[in-house]
Amino acid sequence: MFLTARRLFDGRTPQAFDDWAIAVEGGRIVDLGRRTASLSPAAVVDLGDATLLPGLIDVHQHLAFDASHDPVASLQSLDDTALLRRMRLAAQRALAVGITTIRDLGDRGYLGLALRDSFRSGPEVGPRILAAGPPLTVPGGHCWFLGGEAEGPDGVRQAVRDRVAHGVDVIKIMATGGVLTTRYGPHESQYTRAELAAAVDEAHAHGLKLAAHAHGSRGIADALAAGADSIEHCTFFTAEGVDADPELLERLARSDVAICVDGAFLPGADAPPADIRQRVDAIINNHRTLFRAGGRIVCSSDAGVGPSKPHHVLPHGVVAFLPTIGMTNAQAITATTAVAAEVCGIADTVGTLEPGKDADILAVAGNPLEDLTAIHDVIAVYTRGRQARPDASSPR
Numbered sequence: 462m463f464l465t466a467r468r469l470f471d472g473r474t475p476q477a478f479d480d481w482a483i484a485v486e487g488g489r490i491v492d493l494g495r496r497t498a499s500l501s502p503a504a505v506v507d508l509g510d511a512t513l514l515p516g517l518i519d520v521h522q523h524l525a526f527d528a529s530h531d532p533v534a535s536l537q538s539l540d541d542t543a544l545l546r547r548m549r550l551a552a553q554r555a556l557a558v559g560i561t562t563i564r565d566l567g568d569r570g571y572l573g574l575a576l577r578d579s580f581r582s583g584p585e586v587g588p589r590i591l592a593a594g595p596p597l598t599v600p601g602g603h604c605w606f607l608g609g610e611a612e613g614p615d616g617v618r619q620a621v622r623d624r625v626a627h628g629v630d631v632i633k634i635m636a637t638g639g640v641l642t643t644r645y646g647p648h649e650s651q652y653t654r655a656e657l658a659a660a661v662d663e664a665h666a667h668g669l670k671l672a673a674h675a676h677g678s679r680g681i682a683d684a685l686a687a688g689a690d691s692i693e694h695c696t697f698f699t700a701e702g703v704d705a706d707p708e709l710l711e712r713l714a715r716s717d718v719a720i721c722v723d724g725a726f727l728p729g730a731d732a733p734p735a736d737i738r739q740r741v742d743a744i745i746n747n748h749r750t751l752f753r754a755g756g757r758i759v760c761s762s763d764a765g766v767g768p769s770k771p772h773h774v775l776p777h778g779v780v781a782f783l784p785t786i787g788m789t790n791a792q793a794i795t796a797t798t799a800v801a802a803e804v805c806g807i808a809d810t811v812g813t814l815e816p817g818k819d820a821d822i823l824a825v826a827g828n829p830l831e832d833l834t835a836i837h838d839v840i841a842v843y844t845r846g847r848q849a850r851p852d853a854s855s856p857r
């Protein structure tokens with residue numbers, strides 16, 4: 462099969478010429494370049510005045526949460542069979558807008574792994590899923606109800622080994638409290654630096670990356686010092702507002718830790734919540750500082766945790782959040798494709814359009830390098846060379 466279109470952005474380098482063809486075989490890109498007259502029309506899917514992009518990668522979702530006002534109660538009302546069915550629909554809605562890879566950073570009962578495997582080997586078309594299983598948290602801590610309670614360096618190591626035995630793709634740990642659970646505030650640390658270091662060490666010993674959820678500055682600093690691969694949220698929350706120590710900002714920017722900001726919100730869905738809204742300007746300022754200083758910033762969604770966070774919301778973060786911290790259109794797309802793939806440790810398979818990589822392709826009308834809102838205008842989505850079902854699409 463050949464996909465042809467007017468423009469192509471491979472995820473790294475804007476191209477000067479028009480009229481492209483990508484040859485896809487066995488789910489992979491085998492060749493790409495300028496369209497030639499010799500292509501057999503029977504083998505060509507011509508997408509017309511479109512731009513071919515790498516599929517988008519959302520490095521932080523929760524497929525088990527339903528993006529309602531009370532996702533926790535909703536989760537607890539479902540048994541695993543019903544929950545898995547709902548997760549499947551959420552993943553397919555994400556795929557329909559071009560999100561071909563979802564990193565699920567916290568489920569219940571390892572259901573994200575079951576879903577991953579069904580999309581990988583079954584007849585159903587779904588996005589690639591990297592799943593963490595139940596996130597590590599202290600007893601009674603942030604999202605304890607997902608089943609990941611663990612404490613002390615030994616307890617944390619054992620919890621990582623349990624997840625490895627289940628076959629997870631990534632380890633998620635709640636370094637600080639969060640918004641969904643009230644025992645620890647987002648600014649308060651849950652784990653010590655020694656516990657975080659034990660989790661990182663055990664994860665790395667098994668070849669896995671560790672994603673640390675951290676809002677408060679101490680949690681952020683401890684996760685950085687412990688060697689976490691990514692810091693999720695990174696809001697610098699205090700009890701009252703937002704306060705980032707310039708010295709910590711500089712250390713973050715100089716390190717190669719990924720800063721995964723859940724900057725995608727659905728416009729109009731009373732987004733973001735009132736208590737967050739007043740902090741947003743300060744958060745954006747800090748991330749602008751981090752980006753200018755060379756920090757490795759990626760936009761994610763934290764999809765599922767509230768009404769402004771449906772599972773297909775990521776493109777809004779590309780259009781609305783990343784430019785506000787100073788990214789060009791090309792940089793915003795690169796952050797959400799090529800860089801996001803590196804953050805997930807899958808850059809050898811996805812993230813850019815090049816021969817040898819999986820055919821995870823998003824075709825949009827127009828030219829997103831000139832007008833980023835073009836990425837909302839989806840013409841077709843392919844995951845491993847298979848086209849996503851249009852009926853799974855959802856209003857934006």
Ligand SMILES: [Zn+2]
Binds near residue numbers: 521566
């Ligand atoms: Zn989350």
